[in-house]
Amino acid sequence: MPKLKSLLQTEAAQCGHACLAMVLDYYGREMDALELQREFPSSMRGATLADLIEVAQAAGLQCRALRIELEELPLLQMPAVLHWDMSHFVVLAKANAREIVIHDPATGVRRMRMREASEHFTGVALEASPTAEFRKRELDGGISLRHLVGQVVGLKRSAAQILALSLMLQMFGLLTPFYMQWVLDDAIVAQDIPLLWLLSAGFVLSMLIGAAIGWLRSWCLAYLSARIGLQWFGSILAHLVRLPMDYFQKRHLGDVVSRMESVHAIQNTLSSSFIEAILDGLMVAIALAVMASYSGELLLVSVTALAVYLLLRWATFPTIRRLSEQQLAAAATQNTHLLESIRGIQALKLNAAEAMRRATFDTLMAETTNLGLAIQRFALRLGMANQTLFGLERVLVVGLAASAVIDGRMSAGMLVAYLAYKEMFTGGVSRLIDTWISFRTLRVQAERLADIVLTAPEETGGGDGPDLPRHRPLALEVRGLRYRFSGTDPWVIDGCDLSVAPGETIALAGPSGCGKTTLMKLMLGLLEPDAGEIRVDGRPIHAIGLRRYRRAVAAVMQDDQVFAGTIAENIAFGCETPDPADIEAAAIAACIHDEIVRMPMGYQSLIGDMGSALSGGQKQRIILARALFKRPSLLFLDEATSHLDMDAEHAVNEAVRALRLTKIVIAHRPDTIASADRVLVMAEGRIRGEYRPAALPGASPPPYARSGVAAV
Structure with missing residues (x-):
């Protein structure tokens, strides 16, 4: 009978697709987290039941949506997807009159009473x-730790040194039981004091x-661990910052941080347990x-006890894995909540929501702590x-060995030596079993x-x-540009065409949500269009x-x-x-120079995204100065003066207009729109x-006949 595999979602709104992937895996189309992300890209807005049915049918499954009562769950064909908490999906694995077992893509396997x-169940x-068109498939292989670790300079040499030192240390340890045997059987029996x-x-x-040797090995091991961690x-951080914007938009900040922290757990295991496992194997x-x-x-007695211990660890491994998955997911949610609370502290205070936020955090922390206690x-x-188990084994071995000494089949020295080697053997094998379980966990x-590691970075290279x-x-x-967040979402940009001449200033106007910012991100290469082309000076961006x-x-x-550092460092960012x-010069062009020099430390004044004494308008002009510092040939401004008063906005617009470069501006305010050579009105994802x-001095622009176009 096939086994239902638990598959955790990697994106904030991926629960429905993760549930569908678990069902596909159950019927023979193997899935993992990477295959889920590649084959079922999810929308930042989540998925409806109709979306899941559409994707399932495309994958060769026939579906039946039902509205049922809770007591009817055991009658479902399992695995089945359940709508949960009004905004979530889970997979029902087992059900009877008393309890159910679900695979929650957010937390893992859960067992709960009816x-x-x-x-939680919405009905x-x-x-x-599977239908006749369904095709089974096996994955090429699992996730390779070598692929995750990558190349670490000097790893083989350092590992060889540690291994050699450890071998010498083990040899000295293996000689100790012989010392006891020789003292008992030779020196004491012969009463040979010089010996x-x-x-x-x-x-x-x-x-x-x-x-x-032990001190030297410990130092080499600490050095190797630090070197692995650093490189x-x-x-991995270098790979993370090269991932496309789409990756970060679909994930919570705390979850990304939690995934990065997995590096330390893997590093500690690989840098110590792996070498110790090799040595334990040799000693055993x-x-x-x-x-x-x-x-x-x-x-035979010792081997039997070890076999029982191995079976015990093997039987309990699924529970350990499940608890570990749940604890990691709960810790990531807790971290996200904490980071959001710190970043949004002003909103918390203004809405008097500190107590409510604290109560939610306490609940999340209690859940994480309870899972940690369950593991302990x-x-x-x-x-x-x-x-x-090993206490009973020790008593039995001592009794049998003592009988052998009494019968004359062993000497007292052999008894002591055997017991020492037995402790080495059972201790080494039990550590090997524990290490094997640790590697699986x-x-x-x-x-x-x-x-993070197996997500493809954005293609930043180009032609020759x-x-x-x-x-x-x-x-x-821009020609025929189309874009949507996922295959089931409506088009955000739908057949957009525009052209901007060298040195021209274009303003994009239109109602909020019509796709202006998305279009700008596409023109900047932050998002990948589904269709169409963007050309700069006659050449495609990716060329x-x-x-x-x-x-x-x-x-x-x-x-x-803005980033933590001085104003000068922020303007010259990169x-x-x-x-x-x-x-x-960049600060003067952004109309912020005079305000900077009036500060006590001038351009060396410290700022950051939190704890800064800068106003919103000052931050906005420093960011504008950062853009102008690059001396660009093409400048994009997305409501870059929205925090400025009318006089400051007019001064900035005049300064930017005087620059000899091409400008594309998103704006709603009249002064910024008036500074443009042309205004393009967007609606429904196109111009x-x-x-x-x-051509319209002092007058409102004419209305456009097509629906969805707002007057600007």
Whole structure:
């Protein structure tokens, strides 16, 4: 019978598609998080039941939507998709009259009583089964840790050094039982005092050498761990910042931070447990051979106890994995809530919502803590079982070994040595089992990190053509542009065409939500169009290369941020060796210079996205100065003067208008619109008309006949 695999969503609004992927996997079309993201791109707005049915039918499933009562859940064909909490989807795996088991793409596997389920189930369910067109498929392979780790410079050499030191340390440890045997059987029996002192001196020397080797190994291990962490975290961060904007728009900030923190968990396991597992394996092999030479009967007792322990860990692994998944998901939600509370502290205070926000955070924190306690409680039970099992094994081995000594089949020294080797053997094997379970549990962290590492970065390269000319205006042309957030969403941009001549200033106007900002993001290369083409100076953007294109353009967007640092560092953002004269010139052009020099520290005044004494208008002009510092040939402004008073707005508009470059402006305010050469009116995702402000002095623009066009 096929097994239903739990698959967690990687995006904020991906629950419906994740549920559908679990159903597909159950019927033989294997899915993982990466395949889910590639095959079922979700919308930032979520999915309706109709959307899921459409996608399921395209994948070869026949669906039946039902409205049922809670007590009818056991009658469903499982796995079935349930509508949950009015805004979520889960998969029903099992159901009877008392309880149900669901696979929640947000938290993992959950078992709950019918009374608890009644608080969440909305009464809507979706049955799905394969049709004749359904095709099974196996994935090429799992997520490779090597792929996640990548190349770490000096890893092989450092690992070889640590391994060599560890081998020497193990050899000294394996000699210790022989010391006890020789003292008991040779020195004491023969009453040979010189031999006793010789053995003692030899083993004191070996202990000192072993201590030195142990210290050296620990230092090498700490150095290797730090080196792996530095290189690996840096390379993953470099990959993260190269991901497309679409990746960040679909995820919560706390979830992205939580996935990055998975690096440390994987790093600690790989840098220590992996090498220790190799050494434990070698020590176990040697101890096994020595124990077999002493007594096969005693060895069988230890092997039986270890087999029972292995079965116990194997049987409890699914529970450990489930609890780990739930704790990571809960911790990510808690982090998101905390970050949102800190960033939105002003809104919290203005709405007197501190107590409500604190109560929600306490609930999330309690959930995370309870899951952590559940993991600890489970670990304590395993520890108690381990202690009981190997305590019984130890008593039985000592009894059988003592009988062998009494019968003359073993000497007292052999008994002591065997017991020492037995502890090495059972301890080594149990650590190997625990490490193996840790590696399997580590897959939970690896799958979370894979959402970052295995997501393709945006294509920033280009052809072999020349760079865009600097310090002269550029022409821009858009033809047949179409874009929507997902395959089930309506078109945000639908057949948009426009052209901008070199040096021309174009204003995009229209009602809020008509697609102006989305169009600007497409022209900046932040979003990838579904159809159509954007050409700059007659060349497609991707033929130029996004990196080269962005060096020639600049933008001020609605949600742009200033960064922690000085005003000068923010204006010269991205330039390692800026010229102070260029910084000052950009500030003058943005009409912020006079206000900066009146500050006590001038351009060295510290600012940031929080805790800054700057007004909204000052921040906006510093961001504009940052754009002008690049000396772009093409400038995009998305309501860049929305926080300014009328006089300041007019001054900025006149200063920007005097610049010799091509400008595309989104605006609603009359002064900014009046500064444009042409105004393009957008509605329903396309350009519906245009007019020239200069042709309408002191008058309102004419209305446009087509629906959805607002007067500007």
